[in-house]
Amino acid sequence: MPRIDRYILSQFTALFGFFALVLIAVYWLNRSVVLFEQLIADGQTALVVLEFTALTLPLVISLVLPVAGFAASAYGTNRLAGESELVVMQAAGMSPWRMARPVLVFGVMVGIMVGVLVHGLVPMARARLADRQAEVAQNVVSRFLRSGSFQFPTKGLTLFIGDVAADGTLHDVLIEDGRDPARTTLYTAEEALIAKSDTGPKLVMVKGLTQQAQKGADGNTRLAITRFADLTYDIGGLIGSGRRAAGGDLRDYSTPRLLNPDDALLASARATPAEARLQAHVRLAQPLLAPVAALLGFAVLLIGGYSRFGVGPQMLLAVGALVGLQFLATSGEAMAARDPAMAWPAVYLAPLLGGAVVAAALWLAGRPRGPRRGAPAQGAPA
Structure with a gap:
């Protein structure tokens, strides 16, 4: 990998670590407060609360990483533009497509991390969490089964x-x-x-x-x-303490089993084969959002070229594009859920349209910005 690519990649990776840590901490803290209130109300110990919050961490990370990748890409591009490094790269003959290469590598790295989470760690954590919730529910019920006294559970x-x-x-x-x-x-x-x-x-x-x-x-x-x-x-x-057991939700199973569901899986999850395969396609599409989000944060900020006033308008446009990408992902899943057998390709709508937006932004950023045809060049006689 050329030195300039390693430089851009190192800048984005460092920023990604910071934004991922902050976003995960905020998101996880928000979910942990809800779990803390529920478990403490049920008489559980701090160790049980810590275990439950730890089991929710893989899901939190898988949701946050694409957003952290976008934030690192957008902030890093803004820093490169503010320090005139992008101008130097363009003056050296690097096109927007060429400069986007390390950003694509960065996005693929984030996508691989998301893929490991959604295909491996998240299903395992969900299944374990369901088992522990069932055990806790059993303990909560046992607290009400005291002999010789009238009790009023609700x-x-x-x-x-x-x-x-x-x-x-x-x-x-x-x-x-x-x-x-x-x-x-x-x-x-x-x-x-x-x-x-x-x-x-x-x-x-x-x-x-x-x-x-x-x-x-x-x-x-x-x-x-x-x-x-x-x-x-x-x-x-x-x-009020009932919890589902592991296997009662399609999200508890591995992706290969969802792609080829057996009768035991369908009976336990009360789902159809089309619904099981749809859940697998949702997982396959989720990691694709990471490189698209990272490229959005880079490509949109290149539109408009260099300005001493900064890239504020482009930053707002990039954030709007990310919101639209998330909206497309949610809408695609909802559309596919209405007809899992026929509409499952809708879950790939967000990555495909997001990739098209990235390509359009890079094309716009690479257009020549010379004087308009028919307009005199600066310093030339009219």
């Missing part, structure tokens, strides 16, 4: 457990559900067990009775009594 709900055996069996269980003003349901059971499921812990009651009092249209209250051998009650969702 408004309108009463829970009583006569005794908890050493093997975890609950005896003499009573649940009164009065959350619906028009209907009150009373569950009683001799025994009950807590069972795990994909949607959170369930309470399986054995040898019990259901009594439901409901107001009719005439204003009278009717009582319906039903005996059951076993009945499942969603106590996880009831307490």
Whole structure:
């Protein structure tokens, strides 16, 4: 690689490290505050909070890196222009296309980092986070299963457990559900067990009775009594601690499995083959945004040439182009989600149109800027 390319690449890489660190810290702190409030409210320790926030970090980084690449490219180009280095390069005969070569290398480097995250670390972290959330939900539910006292997990709900055996069996269980003003349901059971499921812990009651009092249209209250051998009650969702298990979301799986989904994957995620492949295409398109964003920050700032007043208008135009790129990416995913089988190419709309904008900006920056045809040159007689 020529020395001038290494110089530009080193400038952009140093700036990229700074902007990535700042943006990741801000974004991660914002998400961590929400997790901190939820987990501390559930009685979890600081180590659990730290683990959960660490598992969200790969996703945060994958979202921030393209923006950090754009910021480094735009700021670095502005610095090169302010110190007249771009003017020297152009005077030496370097075209905008030639100067964009190290920027493309920089963008590809950022894209590779994003690809490693979205295809490897993010699915692994999401799956692990789902498992830990299920374990935490189980612990939260266990805090409410105390024997010999009436408990009120949420408004309108009463829970009583006569005794908890050493093997975890609950005896003499009573649940009164009065959350619906028009209907009150009373569950009683001799025994009950807590069972795990994909949607959170369930309470399986054995040898019990259901009594439901409901107001009719005439204003009278009717009582319906039903005996059951076993009945499942969603106590996880009831307490508000239910969490999905790993595999319940397409984003938990690796890209090769999404491209060739099997029956187990589709059943666990409750998705169709087209939806699974669409998620894989979304991942394949995401790293492509990084080099396009980096080139946008460089190419748009070259439009207009050198000015002692700086590149403020071009900077605003570059930011607008980045916002438009993100809007196209979001719109493309929404369009593809409506018809995953036929509209999946829409997820590649943002990188393709963004690349076209970059090419147009470099072409405009490379146009000759001599005097207009028919206008006298400076110093020449009219």
